[in-house]
Amino acid sequence: MAAVSSASDTGDPRGRHPPERRLLILGGPQSGKTCTANTILGDEVFDTGTETTHSNVGQTEIYGRRVTVVDTPAWAIPSDPENDTEAENNDNAGAESDNPPQAPPSLDSEGPCMGAILCPPGPHAILLVVSVTQPFTDTQRRAAEEQLGALGGGTWRYSMVLFTGVDKLPKGVFIEEHIANTGEALQWLVERCGSRYHPFDNTRKETEDNTQVPELMEKVEEMITDNQGWYFEVNELILLEEEQARRALEEERMRMEEHARQREQMIGGPPRELRLLLLGWKGVGKSSVGNSILGRRFFESGQETELCLRRQALVSGRRVTIVDTPGWDWFSVRRTPKRIRQESQRGAALLRPGPHTLLLVLPVVSSLTARKRRTLLAHIETLFGDSACLHTMILFSCGDWLGRTPIEEHILRGGRELQRLLEYCGNYYHVLDSKTPGKDRSVSVLLDKIEEMIRENGDKAFLPIQTEWLSEESSYSSDNTEPEDDCRGCQLQ
DSSP states (O other): OOEEEESTTOSOTTSSSOOEEEEEEEEOTTSOHHHHHHHHHTSOOSOSSSOOOSOEEEEEEETTEEEEEEEOOOOOOOOOHHHHHHHHHHHHTTOOOSSOOOOOOOTTOOOHHHHHHTSTTOOSEEEEEEETTSOOOHHHHHHHHHHHHHHOTTOGGGEEEEEEOGGGSOTTOOHHHHHHHHOHHHHHHHHHTTTOEEEOOGGGTTSTTOOHHHHHHHHHHHHHHHTTTEEEEOOHHHHHHHHHHHHHHHHHHHHHHHHHHHHTTTTOOSOEEEEEEEEOBTTSOHHHHHHHHHTSOOSOOSSOOOSOEEEEEEETTEEEEEEEOOOBOSSOSTTSOHHHHHHHHHHHHTSTTOOSEEEEEEETTSOOOHHHHHHHHHHHHHHHOGGGGGGEEEEEEOGGGGTTOOHHHHHHHTOHHHHHHHHHTTTOEEEOOTTSTTTOTHHHHHHHHHHHHHHHHTTOOSOOOOGGGGOTTOOOGGGTOOOSSOOSSOOOO
16 A cells, blocks of 8 residues: 655645655556646646656646646557457458457556656656546546556545646536536546546636636635545555566667667667766756757756756667766765655666766866765765766866866876876766757767666666656665765776
């Protein structure tokens, strides 16, 4: 059974941030989840032109309260047993079925647990998005039930039905009449959610008289009050089970991809995927580096990154996925807030089954002292383990400052501490000019170096996701102790 926790401590104890409300959005295909998330956020935060394949996070402020919204992939529609029986009978009779079987879920598909852990410590409200323009059958009802069941017990008390497309209802027909006329499946869903529902018109988000978002938040507050201020939290055992299942599926997918590469080697296969995690202390230019690699301004540079953000693009024939993370404190691990450390681990968890490379961003204009080097290594080892050194590469940002000076000469001038840091990373490094996204030819060279690192790592091609990275209550040895020097036992094998 899932755990529930009090929401009374969701505000920042120092009073820097208003109390937070966290909303998890679930729904079936073409239900309008992403449009709804954008309407709540008041901006086009999520891309509505493509299918949502991974959970994404957005934030806004409504009436002085910070609101976090998590958009998730559409839930899978289970096959109808009656249709399966009919199809089987038709096959036996030599006829074609009018109801083709449902496609199996994709190996890349995420369950609702990933969405729940992206709004730590857990959502206050689970919004089940249902479009009034689509029939809601018993099959859709079972899909909703399975989706909430995957999160664990006790989810219904935090759930509310959000009806989209209400502008398509016939004139004079209210949502209550639609619920009554649609059938028992929809009535069951509404009753299971404690008769909590809200009509939504995503075409009205630009109008001045749009009160639907404030009214929605009022209903969310009422639900939180009914739940005595508690929010939903996924049980760690469920996360562990999901992770084990994901790993098994990922292993199967990797075997299938390897066979496909071997078959298509002579004619060229699909783009290869590289999963990269940007790390470093605050203000080193991680977001700009991410934009330079992907060739577009996906990440907001010039302001502090507070939440991990994942973006993907086709770069030099490879599918490249990058996660930008909040910056660390340069002085010590203990001075990096716990939520920032947890966010770094969640960033790695967004790159399932694990990042190929940890890109440690270091500006060429910055001097590296012994304390800075020890602090960087302490962050990496504490958050990602001793084997992280096998997957870490130094990425020098602000490369245009070098002018005609070769990077090797800069490294020699940088002193012993910079050279020791490079030794820790197996002397994998690259320099990038982050001022001109899409125009730096060295991006292709960087990807070549990353692929070289992957080949060198052999059967340890990526850093596997650890279950504790998905847990809110992750423990950190650096809370009480801080390494005096770099990891001496971590060497390239």
